[in-house]
Amino acid sequence: MRPSLPPVPWSVADAFRGLAVVVAVALLLLLAGGLFRDFSVDQRVIAGLVLVLLLEGALLAAVALFGPAKYRQSWEAAGMVSGFNGGAPLALLAFGGILVFSGVYTLLVRALGAEALLPPGLPEEMGLNGFSLALGFLATVVAAPIAEEVFFRGFLLPAFAVQWGFVPAAFASALLFGLTHVSLGLLAPAFVSGLILAWLYRRTGSLWNCILAHGIQNSLAFAATFTSN
Numbered sequence: 001m002r003p004s005l006p007p008v009p010w011s012v013a014d015a016f017r018g019l020a021v022v023v024a025v026a027l028l029l030l031l032a033g034g035l036f037r038d039f040s041v042d043q044r045v046i047a048g049l050v051l052v053l054l055l056e057g058a059l060l061a062a063v064a065l066f067g068p069a070k071y072r073q074s075w076e077a078a079g080m081v082s083g084f085n086g087g088a089p090l091a092l093l094a095f096g097g098i099l100v101f102s103g104v105y106t107l108l109v110r111a112l113g114a115e116a117l118l119p120p121g122l123p124e125e126m127g128l129n130g131f132s133l134a135l136g137f138l139a140t141v142v143a144a145p146i147a148e149e150v151f152f153r154g155f156l157l158p159a160f161a162v163q164w165g166f167v168p169a170a171f172a173s174a175l176l177f178g179l180t181h182v183s184l185g186l187l188a189p190a191f192v193s194g195l196i197l198a199w200l201y202r203r204t205g206s207l208w209n210c211i212l213a214h215g216i217q218n219s220l221a222f223a224a225t226f227t228s229n
Contacts, residue, residue, distance in 0.1 A: 005158040005166065005202050006079070009071040015159040018062035019176070022151070025058040042129060049135045056139070056147035063155045078154035079207030087204030088212065094200045095213040098193045099220075105189055119185040122225040140222050145214035152177045152194065153201045153210050170198035193217070 029051045036047045064070075068077050076082075084091070102119070109117045122140065152173050160169030174194025178187045197210045 004205070005161050006077060006205075008067070008077055008158045008162065009073060010067045010155070010159050012159050012163045014066040014070070015156050018066040018151070018155060021062040021065065022055075022058050026055055029055055042132065045123065045132050046135060049132065049139050052139045053135075053143055056143040059147040059151040063150055067155050078150055079201060079205075079210075080150065080154065081206050081208070083206065084208050084212070085204050085206040087200070087206055087209040090200060090204055091209040091212040092216075094196050094209070095216045097196050098189075098213065098217055101192045102189050109185075117185050119189055120183055122221060137222060141215060141218050145211045145218055148177070149197070149207050149210040149214055153197055154207045157198055157201065166202060170195055173198060
């Protein structure tokens with residue numbers, strides 16, 4: 001039998017409360033980032049990565065506050081089951097779909113001369129020293145896939161699906177995923193990624209598959225930052 005999204009106890013109202021907490025934390029961290037303007041480049045990079053890690057932590061905290069912890073559920077309710085449920089090959093297939101779309105999107109944008117719509121790369125300053133490089137890896141390749149998949153696919157998606165059905169829920173959660181990347185060039189790629197990852201979670205029943213696909217994608221972006229020169 002094909003796995004489906006788990007019947008979660010938290011509501012759409014809980015989902016939007018969690019989203020509101022994340023937005024509030026993001027605004028506070030944005031304001032905090034202005035305090036580092038007089039720092040050296042290296043110090044600003046490290047401070048920026050620490051803020052990113054704090055934001056990823058806020059995603060997990062919001063899920064705990066309005067999801068599993070609030071309803072005394074284990075994190076399995078948010079998709080953190082044991083293992084991949086045999087879905088690792090589908091995770092690779094999902095990653096391939098994301099990669100193909102990103103490639104086609106980039107070629108199309110370049111052909112149209114719409115350079116402003118190109119996805120931005122990671123800042124090259126991230127590799128100024130070993131510590132910032134390690135911190136960048138932790139934030140980009142480890143923390144982001146876990147926290148973002150737990151929040152958008154494990155928390156928002158099933159809450160929306162209970163209220164609206166899977167397809168509208170997938171579109172809504174994918175749109176929010178795209179908007180939170182705060183970049184016009186990442187809006188379409190992140191939106192399509194969100195749709196594919198929503199399908200992957202529904203198809204496999206394990207969030208680890210989404211984390212795997214997301215992690216591979218971020219790993220390539222991270223590696224490309226230091227091999228493009």
